[in-house]
Amino acid sequence: MQFTRSRAILCLILLVIAVQVLTRVTGTQFYLTQLTMAAYYALVVIGLTVLMGYAGQISLGHAGFFAIGGYLSAALTTHNLVPYAHSPLVHFLGRIGVLVQGRDIYGEQLLTVTPWAACVLAVVAAAVIALLLGIPVLKLKGHYLAMATLGFGIIIYRIALATDYFGEADGISDVPGFTLLPGIGPVGPLVVNGDFGNRVQNYYIAWGLLIVGMVLLLNLIDSRVGRALRSIHGSEEAAEAAGVDTARCKLQVFVLSAVYAALAGVLLTHYNGGLGPSEASVMKSVRYVALVAVGGMANLWGALVMGVSLTFLSLRGVFGSYDDAVFGAILILVMLFAPDGILGVRPGTLLARLKR
Amino acid sequence: MTADLFFQYLFAGITYGIMYAIVAIGFNIIYNTTGIINFAQGEFVMLGGMIAISLLHVMPLPLAITGAVVLTMLVGALIEILFIRWLDNPSVLRMIIITIGLSILIREAALHIWGESIRSLPYFNGNEITTVTLGPVRVSPQVFWVIGVCGVIVLLLSLFFRMTPLGREMRACAANRRAAVLCGINARNMVTFSFMLSAGIGALAGCVMSPITYTQYDSGTPLAIKGFTVAILGGLGNSMGAVAAGILLGIIEAYSISFVPLAFQDAISITILLVILFVRPHGLFGSGETARLKEF
Numbered sequence: 001m002q003f004t005r006s007r008a009i010l011c012l013i014l015l016v017i018a019v020q021v022l023t024r025v026t027g028t029q030f031y032l033t034q035l036t037m038a039a040y041y042a043l044v045v046i047g048l049t050v051l052m053g054y055a056g057q058i059s060l061g062h063a064g065f066f067a068i069g070g071y072l073s074a075a076l077t078t079h080n081l082v083p084y085a086h087s088p089l090v091h092f093l094g095r096i097g098v099l100v101q102g103r104d105i106y107g108e109q110l111l112t113v114t115p116w117a118a119c120v121l122a123v124v125a126a127a128v129i130a131l132l133l134g135i136p137v138l139k140l141k142g143h144y145l146a147m148a149t150l151g152f153g154i155i156i157y158r159i160a161l162a163t164d165y166f167g168e169a170d171g172i173s174d175v176p177g178f179t180l181l182p183g184i185g186p187v188g189p190l191v192v193n194g195d196f197g198n199r200v201q202n203y204y205i206a207w208g209l210l211i212v213g214m215v216l217l218l219n220l221i222d223s224r225v226g227r228a229l230r231s232i233h234g235s236e237e238a239a240e241a242a243g244v245d246t247a248r249c250k251l252q253v254f255v256l257s258a259v260y261a262a263l264a265g266v267l268l269t270h271y272n273g274g275l276g277p278s279e280a281s282v283m284k285s286v287r288y289v290a291l292v293a294v295g296g297m298a299n300l301w302g303a304l305v306m307g308v309s310l311t312f313l314s315l316r317g318v319f320g321s322y323d324d325a326v327f328g329a330i331l332i333l334v335m336l337f338a339p340d341g342i343l344g345v346r347p348g349t350l351l352a353r354l355k356r
Numbered sequence: 357m358t359a360d361l362f363f364q365y366l367f368a369g370i371t372y373g374i375m376y377a378i379v380a381i382g383f384n385i386i387y388n389t390t391g392i393i394n395f396a397q398g399e400f401v402m403l404g405g406m407i408a409i410s411l412l413h414v415m416p417l418p419l420a421i422t423g424a425v426v427l428t429m430l431v432g433a434l435i436e437i438l439f440i441r442w443l444d445n446p447s448v449l450r451m452i453i454i455t456i457g458l459s460i461l462i463r464e465a466a467l468h469i470w471g472e473s474i475r476s477l478p479y480f481n482g483n484e485i486t487t488v489t490l491g492p493v494r495v496s497p498q499v500f501w502v503i504g505v506c507g508v509i510v511l512l513l514s515l516f517f518r519m520t521p522l523g524r525e526m527r528a529c530a531a532n533r534r535a536a537v538l539c540g541i542n543a544r545n546m547v548t549f550s551f552m553l554s555a556g557i558g559a560l561a562g563c564v565m566s567p568i569t570y571t572q573y574d575s576g577t578p579l580a581i582k583g584f585t586v587a588i589l590g591g592l593g594n595s596m597g598a599v600a601a602g603i604l605l606g607i608i609e610a611y612s613i614s615f616v617p618l619a620f621q622d623a624i625s626i627t628i629l630l631v632i633l634f635v636r637p638h639g640l641f642g643s644g645e646t647a648r649l650k651e652f
Contacts, residue, residue: 328464329461
């Protein structure tokens with residue numbers, strides 16, 4: 001088991017490198033932009049897979065966590081703190097070294113939070129919100145859980161849409177790049193941003209993060225916690241009787257998946273240089289659920305493959321004005337004919353099911 | 357707040373609340389026979405309004421509304437036959453996802469048929485500025501249409517479920533599906549009927565509220581969420597409870613405008629939904645003990 005898994009990860013790494021080399025050779029490097037974005041979205045999808053597929057808890061609000069990450073990090077690194085420079089809080093932030101000074105294009109002085117501090121704050125905020133929300137919400141089941149998480153997503157969407165600080169309907173633009181590592185000697189700095197020159201670098205950052213996230217989750221589901229989660233999905237009462245602390249397990253996975261979503265939100269926002277309220281919309285949440293479902297619910301590899309490929313096609317505009325309709329149709333068709341995901345379909349069983 | 361304003365808000369709240377109640381009753385009918393929450397319920401309301409607006413070009417208003425209700429009922433039946441009827445014993449998660457998918461497909465179809473423009477039916481009596489003076493408040497005659505239609509729907513429904521053989525068969529399926537089948541009731545047909553009934557009621561609601569709330573391809577989802585809030589608040593499956601809870605939510609929303617910005621109005625009803633789900637998931641009027649026996 002261990003052997004095949006590391007081999008699969010190795011194959012994925014080789015594939016990622018091969019794709020980059022291929023785009024280089026064929027001069028189609030513009031594909032890397034969408035592949036980078038697809039990798040970040042896939043990070044949300046694999047996090048949600050553990051929650052939905054393994055622990056069996058539906059969430060229709062994960063775009064909310066994505067947006068919490070993206071919006072907080074964007075707002076903190078973009079809004080100028082110079083007018084508040086004398087307030088004790090800003091003074092304190094300056095003292096502990098999380099503020100950065102600069103000049104905007106008009107030469108005005110800028111004082112903003114550093115991307116690293118903003119990123120940590122955004123992810124921690126998402127985790128805390130997930131924790132506070134998860135304690136009551138995860139007691140609910142079925143329709144009630146679906147509606148409650150949907151409601152949470154809509155509240156986040158409304159807040160983003162109605163708050164001046166988050167740019168209302170325009171969202172936030174001109175988000176600076178995120179310098180992960182400063183340049184050392186001949187090696188340049190590692191920056192998450194949308195510059196054409198950094199395209200290859202960003203492709204590897206996104207895919208590196210996705211692969212690390214994947215390895216962590218693969219290890220998680222094969223661990224004691226993973227077995228506990230699967231027992232919850234099978235029967236919560238039985239899991240409880242067997243001594244699994246079901247409430248705690250569900251909560252941990254909920255927070256973990258929220259952290260994945262928020263991290264993806266932070267990095268994608270720095271990569272795109274901005275985000276709008278549509279990232280928090282219900283349709284985005286539904287789209288993540290669709291990708292989990294089409295990947296086979298309890299199948300991390302399926303979620304990764306379908307998450308990346310369908311998001312890539314959608315970002316390339318292949319589906320045109322039928323984009324949302326395609327994801328709606330995918331949801332229905334997968335749930336009707338292939339509840340185990342389209343990678344698990346055997347033509348024979350599908351025919352047998354149709355004949356009945 | 358002056359007394360006049362107080363009553364004015366009260367009336368606005370009752371009007372909106374009754375619309376939410378009709379949507380909630382649509383949820384209840386399907387939930388009672390199948391145990392499914394139909395996430396596409398709001399789309400039936402939107403379809404009713406949209407079809408009536410289109411039919412109005414070729415026929416008078418009463419006929420257009422009748423046509424819209426019949427066509428939406430057909431859509432409801434078609435949805436049940438194509439997507440739900442032949443699944444045996446599907447899990448709740450699967451049904452949630454299928455009905456969400458359906459709501460997206462209906463919405464996208466509406467977008468491609470009717471475009472993004474906001475439409476509405478004309479006022480049934482008079483026009484936008486016609487008012488009836490009721491003591492200190494002025495209300496549009498359309499409000500009486502909304503209240504009247506809702507009252508008739510609730511009355512007819514309770515008569516239907518109590519008096520007619522079909523209604524009793526549907527209730528039998530809700531109480532115990534296996535026993536109903538053993539009595540010779542075709543349980544599958546009952547589910548189809550419940551979808552048609554709920555689609556028809558949704559469409560009728562969509563028509564009477566269209567002059568007040570307007571109709572757009574995506575106006576279904578917010579209504580569905582408020583309808584669901586009301587259905588939970590009144591106790592899932594309880595139509596009288598839904599009316600009371602609807603009026604309550606409508607009034608809370610109407611008064612909330614004077615305390616918080618309009619943009620947060622949706623957030624308020626959703627917060628109420630979350631609180632009620634956490635504190636009393638069996639609703640204000642339901643009993644906790646029976647709720648524990650139901651499957652959500």
